[in-house]
Amino acid sequence: MWSIGGHIEPDDELHRRMSPPDNEVPVALPQNLLLGRTDDVAVALLGLQVYSTGVSFDLAVRARAGAVLGAGRSLNELFWEHRPGAAQQFLFGVEFADGRRASNLPGPGRADDVVFHSGGGGGGDTSIDQSWWLSPLPPEGPLRLVVRCPDLDLAESVVELDGSEIQRAAQHVVVLWPWEAPRDHGHEEALPSPDLPADSWFAGR
Numbered sequence: 001m002w003s004i005g006g007h008i009e010p011d012d013e014l015h016r017r018m019s020p021p022d023n024e025v026p027v028a029l030p031q032n033l034l035l036g037r038t039d040d041v042a043v044a045l046l047g048l049q050v051y052s053t054g055v056s057f058d059l060a061v062r063a064r065a066g067a068v069l070g071a072g073r074s075l076n077e078l079f080w081e082h083r084p085g086a087a088q089q090f091l092f093g094v095e096f097a098d099g100r101r102a103s104n105l106p107g108p109g110r111a112d113d114v115v116f117h118s119g120g121g122g123g124g125d126t127s128i129d130q131s132w133w134l135s136p137l138p139p140e141g142p143l144r145l146v147v148r149c150p151d152l153d154l155a156e157s158v159v160e161l162d163g164s165e166i167q168r169a170a171q172h173v174v175v176l177w178p179w180e181a182p183r184d185h186g187h188e189e190a191l192p193s194p195d196l197p198a199d200s201w202f203a204g205r
Contacts, residue, residue, distance in 0.1 A: 019119070037154075092147055
């Protein structure tokens with residue numbers, strides 16, 4: 001069983017959407033986008049891959065060598081060294097054209113059927129690469145991506161992808177064989193929410 005949005009779903013269809021399907025060859029879209037930047041830091045979306053059940057991509061974060069980040073912390077500390085009781089520092093969210101939203105904030109979001117989470121990744125003091133998965137496929141219209149990270153002096157910013165183009169690409173996904181549910185599933189302990197101003201996109205998710 002999976003828990004999404006605070007309720008339990010004993011649903012093979014939901015299992016199928018929890019990660020990129022390994023029985024498909026996705027369609028690649030040339031959608032490298034700069035999501036936000038300062039004089040010292042840049043965040044970009046790279047390598048958009050379209051599957052029948054969603055999209056995967058890499059989040060690339062780069063910091064200028066010698067830059068002093070918030071609280072004197074490195075990128076590696078901000079992204080990977082979560083201290084007990086510490087709030088999420090880097091905020092990342094999505095909004096479909098029909099109003100459904102999801103983000104990396106802990107707790108239930110507004111849309112029970114939207115799966116949005118990070119996968120593997122790595123990096124160090126000046127470079128982070130992190131994989132992300134979003135399901136289901138966004139509907140036609142704009143797909144909004146929102147980032148915010150005060151510790152990087154990164155103001156809240158929004159960019160848009162074309163959901164219609166993603167829908168068209170999904171029609172060319174190659175299905176290799178029928179999908180089968182994985183044998184085991186794991187769960188991660190949620191982190192507390194950070195303090196946010198009332199006008200933040202993340203405060204209204």
